Amino acid sequence: MSIQLPLGDSPINGYQHHAFPLLISSLHPDFFQWFNCNYIQIYCNKDIGSGLSFNFYDFPSLKSKSPFLGEMYIPKSLIERYVNPIKFLIDSLENNHYIVTFVDEFYIPERVAYQKYHYIHDILIYGYDNTRKIFNVAGYNNKRVLGTSEVEFLNFEKAFYSTLATGDLAKWADGMHLLQLKPENSYNFDLEIFIEFIEDYLSSSDTSYRLRMYENNNNKFIYGMDTYNSIIKYLMHIEDEIDIRFFHIFYEHKKCMFSRIRFLIDELGIHFNPLILEEYFDIERNALISRNLSLKYEIIRQEQVISKIIQIIREIKCKEDHALNLLVNDLKNT
Template sequence: MKKVLLPVVQPPIWGYQFFAFPLSIVLAHDKSLPWFYSNYIQVCYDKRSDPPIPFTFYIHDHTLNPWLHVERLQRGTMGIIKRNIVEFIRDCLDEGMYCNLNVDEFFIPEREVYRKSHLSHDILIHGYDLEEQTFQLMGFTDKHNFASTSVRFTDFEQAYHNIDVIDHQAVCDRIFLYKWNESGQYDFDLTLVQETLEDYLLSRNTSARFRMVASPWNHCDYGLKTYASLLHYFEQLLNGHTGFDVRHIHSLWEHKSLMTARIRYMQGLTQPLISSDDVLASAMELERLALNARNLMLKYYLHNTPQSLVRIMGYLEEIAAKEKLFMEKLLDHLSQNKVYSF
């Protein structure tokens, strides 16, 4: 019986699955690393009331990179072509195409809401097994990790169609098909890294760089300015004026962890861009502080200890002050390559 399993890896960004899914595909191939480390530098905080994605990396289009061929469909298109969704996805996988779409996780095993409550959530299907009659999919599990699990075809079909009767239709009608683009090319872009680092340091609106194709996101704070927004969130949480959301601190930790990895990558190039171990040490210190803050957020979740929030705010103030010095130091080192003057 036929089986297809397309390769995926655990990506370094997984707090938001719309980032994690494309990255889990392209980062299975080392040739994508120059593009990856040239991006995911800027962050933004959405200041609007109750935004779905308050704080995360800023990327103009999370599906757009040189290593993916992307096709975008709407759920309504499946009604027009009158294809059975299970057969359609199997045919896509046969052609090397991953499928990213929303389903009702009430029907998806190893999910926190499985057989308990209805929830629209995105998944990435990367394989199937005809003998077992299952799809293999990536996503958050009931163990709070990002992993590959399986679902029977019959349960998946129910999960797909039940989106029509739960309250998320307006934002869950998209279907992305991803295929690895072997002919993609991208060299590490030092100029882009320097420009985006400066955007971060000066809290500039990086979305304005894409105004030819989309209006700038003027509802967001950027870079170092996001620390004030994060502190305001934790003040509100401490005073009981907002709800718990671990994604803020998790995204902060992912950003610092990725910056450490980026420094190591630049040190390991054939012509190293950073020779000072002091820069790496500063990045690692920021990562350590962010991880401490993340651990405190989990402690607050388990024990509801207000003191944990107070300590998190102290960490945020410390990280903000140290990161400003780190960014200035990093840009100074990179300027020695005579590509950029700061």
């Protein structure tokens, strides 16, 4: 017997913890109604002495990452006491559950770490073939691209058990998330919350403040437009290696923002100053250039490349501030 649960297209691939739930959620017909009200805010750490942690803000305290997903969390160590994990994973897939868990990529083919070094990382399991004894999995491959591949049961079992981790990763490595698409749920685009999140971004407001009824606010991060200053500060203090991941997230944010504006026009029939769309076209293009320059710097390590990136980032900041203020003003007067 074999099963392959369907996967959609994720608008965000910079980090797997975004991509995996979005790959499933995007199968829902209301996906873009919901997505375009979310993944607007950006945040980063205040102290960049140990590097810049730059990411989409997605209400991390909330259990389910979208209204279209049912989610169960089960510790791997608990499963191991009662049943062989391979059987549990197969049974879960047969019940239309995708599985996100952590494995040692030393045992996962088509990964950078495969047969080279031990590396604990998350993985999405979306199918299996009992005749061939393989799982269908998704994740970043050895070409640094989010893709699908196969892994034999035997190798997967080794990867599953070999997940001793330290530090912050230790609290996640024992995790197993079972995700199931909920086609019966629905979501309609909410213009009011869309405007509120744009205003949060423009004013660099702490969006986690909205969850203070759920947990205390600790104000550890920088939000929205203020993250530009952190990016520039990070770039001005680079001595050797550059972290290209956040440049990709930066680019994906601008790409998603441009797509949102197209959504407002094409799907909702909202009309506003055409300059907004023109400016965001330039913003997305320049964000891609900055991402590509970060890849170039990774190869040639020349300071003038960093200077060029800083110049582009400053230009994008000015254009985005102008475009979003125009957008909010037009939407409020719609």
